[in-house]
Amino acid sequence: MSEPRLVEVRKNVLKQNDLLARALRTRFHESGVFVVSMVSSPGSGKTALLEKTLTMMRPSYRVAALVGDLATENDAMRLARSGAPVKQITTGTLCHLEAVMVEKALEDWNVDEFDFLFIENVGNLVCPSSYDLGEDLRLVLMSVTEGEDKPLKYPTIFNSADVAVVTKMDLAEAVEFDWTAAYQNIQAVRPGMEVFRVSAKTGEGMNEYLQALGRRAGKTALAQ
Numbered sequence: 001m002s003e004p005r006l007v008e009v010r011k012n013v014l015k016q017n018d019l020l021a022r023a024l025r026t027r028f029h030e031s032g033v034f035v036v037s038m039v040s041s042p043g044s045g046k047t048a049l050l051e052k053t054l055t056m057m058r059p060s061y062r063v064a065a066l067v068g069d070l071a072t073e074n075d076a077m078r079l080a081r082s083g084a085p086v087k088q089i090t091t092g093t094l095c096h097l098e099a100v101m102v103e104k105a106l107e108d109w110n111v112d113e114f115d116f117l118f119i120e121n122v123g124n125l126v127c128p129s130s131y132d133l134g135e136d137l138r139l140v141l142m143s144v145t146e147g148e149d150k151p152l153k154y155p156t157i158f159n160s161a162d163v164a165v166v167t168k169m170d171l172a173e174a175v176e177f178d179w180t181a182a183y184q185n186i187q188a189v190r191p192g193m194e195v196f197r198v199s200a201k202t203g204e205g206m207n208e209y210l211q212a213l214g215r216r217a218g219k220t221a222l223a224q
């Protein structure tokens with residue numbers, strides 16, 4: 001018996017996305033731009049961390065960002081305060097970004113001019129995990145206020161990421177955040193994953209995290 005058509009359509013959409021993501025990745029490598037995507041639940045602090053990241057990196061690197069949300073230009077306006085080129089992608093009803101949206105957003109940008117391109121995905125712990133965007137590095141964020149069990153409940157998003165970042169560390173004590181439990185839960189679903197602890201508000205952990213990004217990109221002249 002053949003599979004239902006719905007499954008077939010979904011498979012084709014994913015396959016198409018993978019092909020386009022592969023082409024984007026080749027283009028990014030040829031241009032020498034290192035592409036970092038960020039995924040997390042809504043409100044985990046992606047934009048706050050990205051604004052801080054762009055601001056701190058700008059003296060040393062040419063950085064740019066794309067940011068996805070269902071609606072509003074709010075995040076792009078926040079990120080633009082860093083002075084970096086920023087573009088908002090609004091997805092309407094879609095809970096994730098797709099490679100075609102990244103390709104379209106980059107139409108009038110020359111990626112050769114960037115050292116780093118950041119892509120903030122739509123806040124969602126499920127949908128973005130299956131869509132490759134051609135990135136070199138996928139960061140999964142988890143804020144201290146969400147509960148230490150999120151990696152166990154949403155293993156796919158942690159599994160498909162390369163690095164985890166625990167955010168809002170300035171609030172850790174107030175919410176009795178259990179670092180050991182969080183770390184163990186991340187390691188349980190993605191053994192060996194590097195985990196950083198940061199606060200975009202106080203700057204705690206930012207240098208270590210930025211140095212790691214520079215190392216991963218093979219571009220080590222990061223601002224201190």
Ligand SMILES: Nc1nc2c(ncn2[C@@H]2O[C@H](COP(=O)(O)OP(=O)(O)OP(=O)(O)O)[C@@H](O)[C@H]2O)c(=O)[nH]1
Nearest residue numbers: 041042043044045046047048123168169199200201
């Ligand atoms: N105390 C504290 N608050 C933070 C920190 N980072 C982000 N926030 C706050 O958390 C809320 C959500 O932060 P955003 O940066 O908008 O989160 P986001 O993941 O981009 O949200 P979406 O794009 O809607 O998914 C805002 O009120 C931020 O000010 C932090 O390090 N410390």
Ligand SMILES: [Mg+2]
Nearest residue numbers: 046047075120
């Ligand atoms: Mg945001």
